Amino acid sequence: MSETKQEEKTYFYPNKWGRGILTSAEEIMGDKGVQALLNMAKLEKYIDNYPPDNMTRAFSFEDVSRLQAAFWDMYGKRGARVFATRAGEATFKSGLTQFKSVAAAAEVAMKVGSMDAKVKIGMEFFSKFFNSVSDQVVSIGEDEKHWFWYIERCPMCWGRKTDEPVCYLAVGVLQGALAWVSQGKKWRVSPTECIANGAKRGVIAIEKAPVE
Ligand SMILES: [Zn+2]
Known part of the structure; x- marks a missing residue:
């Protein structure tokens, strides 16, 4: 110190x-x-x-x-x-195999319901997991067409200053998580705001309709 x-x-x-x-x-x-x-x-x-x-x-x-x-x-x-x-x-x-091993409960919950409900349960679970095992702080939200992954405290751009969102590692992690939640579907995931780019918090937007 x-x-x-x-x-x-x-x-x-x-x-x-x-x-x-x-x-x-x-x-x-x-x-x-x-x-x-x-x-x-x-x-x-x-x-x-x-x-x-x-x-x-x-x-x-x-x-x-x-x-x-x-x-x-x-x-x-x-x-x-x-x-x-x-x-x-x-x-x-x-x-994140650790996640999968503790996700048994979420898996049971995800067996029922629509794709929307599955993704929502999955993202809620995943955000809690992030918050509990790391110092990254995330929350989730949605509008009619998107899910949002909010990164309140972001390791990926920590201390950086950039002219565009840079937190693509989160995009990949979310794509992996979403594919897992939806049994292999692909999703459009894009970083729309980034703390390194002057935003208050990072925002990763996920289109609610899968690509395929
Ligand atoms: Zn960032």
Whole structure:
């Protein structure tokens, strides 16, 4: 605490999620690619030294954000969007197994009702899960045509300033979660507002009608 500004509290993701981001990055870009990414992010400490596979909150928001910024620097905007989305999906599959194991109750609830009801139950459950195991703060909302995933405290753009929404990792994670909830359907998910872009909170919009 000695060096940090007093008003700047440090927030964390569970180690498992940080590990999930790195292992899924490795799947996509290979271990050389991850090394380059970690160098660029000035996170050499994780080279051949991924965080342990546990739910301890020790992977800082700053590190999450630096990794996202490094994607941006390495692949450009367009590449980073695609890349972060894929990494998010892979992270849901590999890093959020904890979620799936505690989601048995939600699964039972999701067996009944319309697709709308399933997605709503799934998102409610998923947001509570995020809030309880990480320092990310999310809430959900909806209008006639969209579901909204509000990110009140966002690790992905922590400390960044950008000219457009950048939190595509959340897009991928949500796509993974929604596919799981809806037995494989695809959904249009887009970040419409971002704290790095001057908004009060991040907003990810999901069209209520699945693509297919
Ligand atoms: Zn953001």
